[in-house]
Amino acid sequence: MKPEAITASYRRWAPIYDMTFGRITNTGRRHATRVANSTGGKVLEVGVGTGLALPYYDPSLDVTGIDFSEAMLTRARAKVAEENLTHIRELRQMDARNLDFPDASFDTIVAMHLISVVPDPEQVMAEMARVCKPGGQILLVNHFAREEGWLAWLERKFAPFADHLGWHSNFPKDRVLGEQALQLVEEKSLTRLGVFTFLRMEKTA
Incomplete structure (x- = not known):
C-alpha cells in the first residue's frame, strides 16, 4: 500500500477501530503481549x-510505541493518560521503514496486523x-x-480492495x-480457521 492510502484508510478507521477490527484481533494481541511479558x-x-495492546503489557516493561497515523496515535495517547499506563515510555509518529532508533535498542519488537x-x-x-x-x-x-481452499479464493477476490480496506x-x-x-523459532495459528498467525523470530546473537 502507498503511504497516502495508509493515511487515508486509518483516518477512516480510527474512530471505530476499537469496536470493529480491534475486537476481531484481540486474541492475537493478548498472545503477543503475554510472550513479551x-x-x-x-x-x-x-x-x-x-x-x-498497551494495557496488556506488564508494568515492569519499558514500552515504546510508534505508528504512521497521527489519528491513531491521538487515541493511543488518550488511552495511556486515561488508564495511567506509566510503563509506556513514549508514543511517536514514525515510518516503520526508517526507524529513528539506534541499532540494538530493544529486547522485544512487536508488530501486530502491520506487515x-x-x-x-x-x-x-x-x-x-x-x-x-x-x-x-x-x-x-x-x-x-x-494457497488453496475457499478461503484462499475469497482472499484473492478481496485483494484489489487493499487500499480501501x-x-x-x-x-x-x-x-x-x-x-x-x-x-x-515458533509459528502458531491463533484462530480455528487460521485467520491470524503468530510468528516468533529471534535475532542471531
Missing part, C-alpha cells in the same frame, strides 16, 4: 494504532531486525494468504521470512 526488558511496538499494510514489508523487517538486540525477539501477528487479504508469509539476521 515473559521476556521482559525494553519493548517496541511497531504499528501501535489506537493503543489497544501486510506497509509499502515495503522487507524493509520494515530489516529495520526491526536492526533495532533488535542480538538474542532478542520479533513477534508478529498477521493474516497470511492461504487498509490491509492485504492475500499477503504471502514468505515476504517476512527473508531477513537473514532473523530465525523463525
